[in-house]
Each structure stands twice: as C-alpha cells, then as structure tokens.
Amino acid sequence: MSDSTQTPSIILETRGLTKDFKGFTAIKDVNVQVQTGHIHALIGPNGAGKTTFFNLLTKFLTPTAGRIFYDGNDITRHRPAEIAQHGLIRSFQISAVFPHLSARENVRIALQRKLGVSYHFWRPIRVLDQLNEEAQHLLEQVGLGEFADTKAVELAYGRKRALEIATTIALKPRLMLLDEPTQGMSAEDVSTVTDLIRRVVEGRTVVMVEHNLNVVSTLADRITVLSRGEVLAEGDYDTVSTNPAVMEAYMGTTDAA
Structure with a gap:
C-alpha cells in the first residue's frame, strides 16, 4: 500500500542566504521554504532585514553567500527580468x-x-x-x-x-511578492485591501512583508520572523505570536511589526 501522505510542494526556498554591506551583515544564514498555494508573511522589527531579504529574492541585490531556489531551479545569479519571465512578480x-x-x-x-x-x-x-x-x-x-x-x-x-x-x-504571477501592501492606509482602507488580497490571491502563492499584525493574522498561512537579519521564529500566527523571543523583539507590542 502506498503512503497517501503527500510532501508539500515548495515553490521558493533560500538556503544559507546572507548579505553583507561593508562589514554590516543585513541578512545572515536565512533558510526559508515557501509552500505552493500559501500566503507566507515576513515580519520583524524595523531593521530586521525584511527589505534586504525581498531585494535578494527579486535580484535587486546579489547575496554574499547562500542560494535561492524557485520552482526547483537555482536562480541565485539570475537577473530581475529573468525571474519575472518565470512568474515571480513583485509589487512595491x-x-x-x-x-x-x-x-x-x-x-x-x-x-x-x-x-x-x-x-x-x-x-x-x-x-x-x-x-x-x-x-x-x-x-x-x-x-x-x-x-x-x-x-x-x-x-x-x-x-x-x-x-x-x-x-x-x-x-x-505564479508567485506574488507584496511589499507592505497596507502601509500608510487608514483603518478602513486596510480592511478593504486585506479583503481584496484574500479574494484575488486565492489559489496563488504569496510572500508578503507587512507591519500590521492584524493583517498578518488574517491572511498568513505561515510566518517567518526576522530579527537582526536572522530567523527568530517560524510557524502559524498562534505559534509566533506567543513565542517569548518574538514578544521580546517587539518589546511587548502586538499591533505593529
């Protein structure tokens, strides 16, 4: 009898991803796997390395070390236009x-x-x-x-x-990268855009950087928390929001990442 349990399909993966800027390490040894069909949120305090990580994924920056895999292919040295042609699309x-x-x-x-x-x-x-x-x-x-x-x-x-x-x-897009989709919005607009994202991305894979934890808790299947360029915690919202290290990184705040 065959095993009916299927291994989740991974569309995006980073292995040991590192980025140094003249002696300052913005991203250090980051390993992330994004499952096909999931909304995967990237959160962390200011200066955690979220934007650098996004810029590495979309090839606006070249990693100092580590590799990036998209749909099973190593895209570490690809140009931005190349990955866009393969369906990895970023909104700014x-x-x-x-x-x-x-x-x-x-x-x-x-x-x-x-x-x-x-x-x-x-x-x-x-x-x-x-x-x-x-x-x-x-x-x-x-x-x-x-x-x-x-x-x-x-x-x-x-x-x-x-x-x-x-x-x-x-x-x-096969994979949408959403960079702070609700930044600068009123509470009403945040609610509208959150509902919109939930509706239009159904069946698509999304990686999103988002400060608003209410949005993250509503949308994300899985969350990676960065702090000082390293992965601090990972899991669903209930797991990461109760993690003592995450709570300490946010200095007790629960309304913004």
Whole structure:
C-alpha cells in the first residue's frame, strides 16, 4: 500500500542566504521554504532585514553567500527580468502605477505582454483594444470597475493599491511578492485591501512583508520572523505570536511589526 501522505510542494526556498554591506551583515544564514498555494508573511522589527531579504529574492541585490531556489531551479545569479519571465512578480511599497493613465490603460499595459507587443509602443493604440474586456474584468475583481476611465493620479490611495494589485495579477504571477501592501492606509482602507488580497490571491502563492499584525493574522498561512537579519521564529500566527523571543523583539507590542 502506498503512503497517501503527500510532501508539500515548495515553490521558493533560500538556503544559507546572507548579505553583507561593508562589514554590516543585513541578512545572515536565512533558510526559508515557501509552500505552493500559501500566503507566507515576513515580519520583524524595523531593521530586521525584511527589505534586504525581498531585494535578494527579486535580484535587486546579489547575496554574499547562500542560494535561492524557485520552482526547483537555482536562480541565485539570475537577473530581475529573468525571474519575472518565470512568474515571480513583485509589487512595491510605493504604488508603481502610471499616474496620468487611466485605470484601464494601466492594466492593459500589464496585459499586453502576452500579445508580443510589450515593447512595440509605435503600433496603433487599437492593437490594445482587444485587451479592454479582460482589463475591465480585472478591474471589477479589485473593485475598480466603475473607475476604469479614471486617471490613476485621481484615485484615492487605497484604490491605487488595488490598481497595482490588478496590474500584478495581469502579469499572471505564479508567485506574488507584496511589499507592505497596507502601509500608510487608514483603518478602513486596510480592511478593504486585506479583503481584496484574500479574494484575488486565492489559489496563488504569496510572500508578503507587512507591519500590521492584524493583517498578518488574517491572511498568513505561515510566518517567518526576522530579527537582526536572522530567523527568530517560524510557524502559524498562534505559534509566533506567543513565542517569548518574538514578544521580546517587539518589546511587548502586538499591533505593529
């Protein structure tokens, strides 16, 4: 009789990941495994190394030591464009939409890659008209259907973040990296964007850096806690939130990471 227990599929893994900056070690010997289909949160006090870790994953930085594996392949020395082509897509802490284009036009730019015209900006704009229906569908998914013709610069901050999530999804990511998706938002916008993320990432794998522990507790299947560049704890929310070392690192606070 065969064993019915299946080993979880690991889509992203770091082994001994280390980054030094002129004598300062920002990340030291970090080992993380991200399971396919999970939302994996990365938290830690200010200066814990979260942004450095994200920049290593997306190849904006080169590790001093260690390796990064994506979908079983060593991507440690790959360029950012290479990993994006394989479906590892990052959204940034600061909204990265085109401010003077409409919401629909922003999504169409992300969608046009599949037409093979990503860099053919001299072609007539009607070439992209075939993407309008799909763009509208994505906007409706993130609650922006009625704002399709609104310029991004005119959208409220929470809606700009929703638009960025729509453009990220348009790139058909296998793994989404969300960098502080609720930073700077009002409580109402935080709730809206949290619900949005839960809805649109269903069935996708996500790694997110997030300060708001209420968001993390709501969304994350697994949490890695960094402190001074090293893994302090890992597990589900109940496990890490009651860990004495984690509580000490946060100096007793429970509302922000």
